[in-house]
Amino acid sequence: MISYLSKRFLFLIPLWIGISIIGFIFIQLSPGDPAEILLQKEGIEPTPEAIETMRSKLGLNDPPYIQYIRWLWKLIHMDIGVSYKTGEPVINELLNRLPATLELTLVSFGFIVILSLMIGLLSALNKHGIFDRVGVLMAIMGASIPSFWLGLILIYLFSIKLRWFPIMGRGSVYHLVLPALTLSFGTLIVQARLLRTSLQEVLRKDFIMTALAKGVSRKRILIRHALPNAVLPLMTNLGLILGRLLGGAVIVETIFAWPGIGRLAVESILQRDYPVIQGYLLLTALIFVFINLCVDVGYRLIDPRIELDR
């Protein structure tokens, strides 16, 4: 296991370097001369001489690879510059907002796991029943409903008309319900459908027949024998789902005025606050790669049939 883990980490190093290069290129390509911006912030008139002095002071005249190494050194020490707008270190801004996004993403993820299990089991139980048929229709709808529209409909129905939930913002558990539902709905329905198909495939296997012949109850077969086997192929999707949730959070956070990093990113783009955008890009890539690693390792831990050192 340890050798597998270290191997996986080694494989990730080129990816990390690639991601950091993209982040570096991003800030290099962003319009505006950092020297000029810094001079203006300090209230010094940006004459060509002053800019030139500042540039050599900042090391902007060095070859790109030296600049990259210097930038990387700062990155390793969690220094990714200061926001053009607030003057705060970018890392502080991101870390202040990160818990809100993680909360929303993890609750949505919980919704997906619990509800898709329930729906998947129910529709596998009454195969070709009404619940199952509605499921097909719902799966197509779930795959195509835009989250930004669903969010607005939910706000209109449950916040404005019925007044069950607050319209926007973050605070109590009630604030979480609608955003998390909006973020998870599409994925949840599709996953339930995949689980149903997978369950039905497993239910046709010989060992299920053996269990039936032994006189195990139907319920026990479904939950103890079939479900663990049916869930396994869906596990590989988890990383992808979490990535999609992180991306989708941008839209959901904007609709519900949720103070997370996604909304921060949209605000920064509109205000052309490049260091914050860069920080957001690096942070989400870091989280995304880390999640995928966890999913891979977890998958191999759960299913011993998969060889660890592949």
Next chain:
Amino acid sequence: MKILGLIIISTLLILSLCGPYLIPHSPLEINLNRRFEGPNKIYPFGTDHLGRCVLSRLIEGARRSLSSALLTQTIALFIGISIGLLSGYRGGGVDFLLMRLVDLTLAFPSLILSLALIGLIGPGLQNAMIAFALVHWAIYARFVRGLVLEIKGKQFIEAARSLGVGPFRMITHHYLPNIFSPLLILTSLDTGRVIFTLSGLSFLGLGAQPPIPDWGAMLNEGRLYLSTSPHLMLFPGLAIFIAVMGFYLLGEGMVEYKKDFSFLGTRSKNKD
């Protein structure tokens, strides 16, 4: 179900082609005396905060959504097919480097990388399209490479090579025809997602800017009047929903059609 997808897409095509002749009002015509009207006889889908006809804007929006999605797909496909073909056909170091580039692009959630690119080149529909295409190609590149590697081992390729077919003719006459239909299915399934993403970016204010009648931008404008005029939110969202579903159903239909007619795929084999 498959038929439904076909119906939706052909309706959208007709609407976008004949839109200018069908719309009851100009999509940009402002009438401040008739703001926030609900659906009525003159304005079947009501009017927005500037008194513009929602139906006309939706129909005009269909043309824009379809054309921008197709253009984005064309750019993404062009890059994706070129790189996928090169990677699969050449193999070796070229393949390794190109696939690492693909890995890197797919290491970011696609919406987030598009957001960062828009951050770099600035908001706007054109920029949103470019940004998304520059992220989206990676999926096609990987898919095409996979197909090429699969075909590479087949006998008809070996036969063609032993007959002395050059690389250019090899690609245009032997590889491309064989990757065409699976690629078409993927493209159709994906076009819905492109419409979805582009309208999402417009909804965030990073894509099409007002007063352009774009579905996502309309939804963003309508959001402000959610409690008083819900029809401003309802119709544009419904349009996106139906369009995305149409492409999805069409793609699913094609998958089944392909299953029924899979013997057609052997055409090229017999020829060589």
